[in-house]
Amino acid sequence: xxxxxxxxxxxxxxxxxxxxxxxxxxxxxxxxxxxxxxxxxxxxxxxxxxxxxxxxxxxxxxxxxxxxxxxxxxxxxxxxxxxxxxxxxxxxxxxxxxxxxxxxxxxxxxxxxxxxxxxxxxxxxxxxxxxxxxxxxxxxxxxxxxxxxxxxxxxxxx
Numbered sequence: 001x002x003x004x005x006x007x008x009x010x011x012x013x014x015x016x017x018x019x020x021x022x023x024x025x026x027x028x029x030x031x032x033x034x035x036x037x038x039x040x041x042x043x044x045x046x047x048x049x050x051x052x053x054x055x056x057x058x059x060x061x062x063x064x065x066x067x068x069x070x071x072x073x074x075x076x077x078x079x080x081x082x083x084x085x086x087x088x089x090x091x092x093x094x095x096x097x098x099x100x101x102x103x104x105x106x107x108x109x110x111x112x113x114x115x116x117x118x119x120x121x122x123x124x125x126x127x128x129x130x131x132x133x134x135x136x137x138x139x140x141x142x143x144x145x146x147x148x149x150x151x152x153x154x155x156x157x158x
Contacts, residue, residue, distance in 0.1 A: 042107040043152045049104035050144045050153075053133065056099040057140050063096045068140035072114050076100050106132030108146045108153065117143060123155040 056076055060069055064084050069075040075086050079094035087094050103112045115131030117124050121139045127147045128134060135142045146153045 039152065045107045046144050046146070046153055049106065050133075050142070052104060053142055057142065060096075060099060061140060068137060071116065071135065071137040073103060073135060077102060103133070106144055108144065108148060111145075115145060117141065125155075127151065 053073075053076075057069060057073075060076065060080075061067065064080065064082060067084050069084075075084060076097065076099040078086050078088045078098055079090050080086050080096045081094050082096075085094070103114070105112050109127075109132045111130065111132030113131045114133050114135050115128045117134040117136040119136065119138055121136060121141065123141075124134050124143055124145075127145050129147065131145045133142055134145050143155050144153045
């Protein structure tokens, strides 16, 4: 050697192991929070869509002398007159609507389909497979059909 001191410019094995360990600890702490974000977003979307449908049903009732839409809510996606007669074509005889292009999706049930709610005006006791929303055509009340166990959007909170 000529008397020069040679310094290593890389990382030692111990330094690399410490960095990997810190990254692993951070990943363990963060990943569970990210997995809850998806279900929280679905619940928030379902609640928003439920409020939107409810407000459109109320607007329909206001414009149709207190009548509620039929059991499948098809009146909300077309044009109507004051008696509730329905068509898909706009015209001077059908001044109301459409309230939706299509009914909003329930992300918890992955469905837009409307199912029957108890006819007594009370809230449903349980979710019904195959439907996104549960609707009582006699009262105009609608609920989010949440198939998760336990329900993330309980009927009592709607």
